[in-house]
Amino acid sequence: MKARRLIGIFLLLLGSFHYTSAQIVEKNATSLELYYGFPDWWQSLLRYGLSSNIYSITMNSSGPFGGRFEHNVTKRVGIGMDIWYVKTSFSGIYTTTPSNTTSSNVYFHGNLARVNFLPRVTVHLAEHDKLDPYVHFGLGYLYSKLYFQSTNKSVYDESNPLPAVTFRFGMGVKYYFTPDFGGFVDVGLGGALVSFGLFKRWREK
Numbered sequence: 778m779k780a781r782r783l784i785g786i787f788l789l790l791l792g793s794f795h796y797t798s799a800q801i802v803e804k805n806a807t808s809l810e811l812y813y814g815f816p817d818w819w820q821s822l823l824r825y826g827l828s829s830n831i832y833s834i835t836m837n838s839s840g841p842f843g844g845r846f847e848h849n850v851t852k853r854v855g856i857g858m859d860i861w862y863v864k865t866s867f868s869g870i871y872t873t874t875p876s877n878t879t880s881s882n883v884y885f886h887g888n889l890a891r892v893n894f895l896p897r898v899t900v901h902l903a904e905h906d907k908l909d910p911y912v913h914f915g916l917g918y919l920y921s922k923l924y925f926q927s928t929n930k931s932v933y934d935e936s937n938p939l940p941a942v943t944f945r946f947g948m949g950v951k952y953y954f955t956p957d958f959g960g961f962v963d964v965g966l967g968g969a970l971v972s973f974g975l976f977k978r979w980r981e982k
Contacts, residue, residue, distance in 0.1 A: 801908075803980055805980075809844065809846055815841070817841065819865045820837075858895065858897070860895070863890075864888055886927075887926060889922070890924075893943045912946075
């Protein structure tokens with residue numbers, strides 16, 4: 778419900794932009810974005826997957842954070858690369874009940890790290906002197922590594938557990954503090970629901 782409200786508010790703001798004769802987006806301009814996003818969806822999924830027989834679990838995340846590169850091939854269309862990293866760590870205690878002994882506690886810890894490499898296309902929607910609303914989509918490669926270890930020596934895993942495909946589509950808006958520097962907010966599916974950060978642009982002389 779919160780995600781629907783957030784996307785709905787963003788669409789209303791997007792529809793309220795006024796088109797003017799001034800256009801901030803330029804052909805052959807190149808930009809670099811650095812950002813942080815939330816939430817880490819895999820934290821909830823791992824908590825659910827590890828919940829059976831567990832009475833103590835701790836989880837935390839590093840990221841998602843990443844960077845984007847974009848080059849405008851026209852005044853409306855840009856192509857580029859989106860790379861982001863996130864690591865979900867967990868630890869806890871679960872109970873085992875062997876058939877010939879009493880129950881015992883097993884301590885475990887691990888993490889799931891992911892790096893996403895996503896070529897993407899961005900379509901800029903409005904002509905405005907400060908605001909740059911856009912939509913984007915992309916499909917790329919996902920590298921993941923799961924590490925799991927416990928005091929039960931028979932339980933150990935270190936592998937590439939996820940499909941090696943990643944995607945993202947969504948929308949966002951940039952605001953230019955100066956002609957070539959600003960901030961942005963992005964909402965999408967695939968990766969973080971919401972990301973925000975700063976960008977720098979280089980224009981063709």
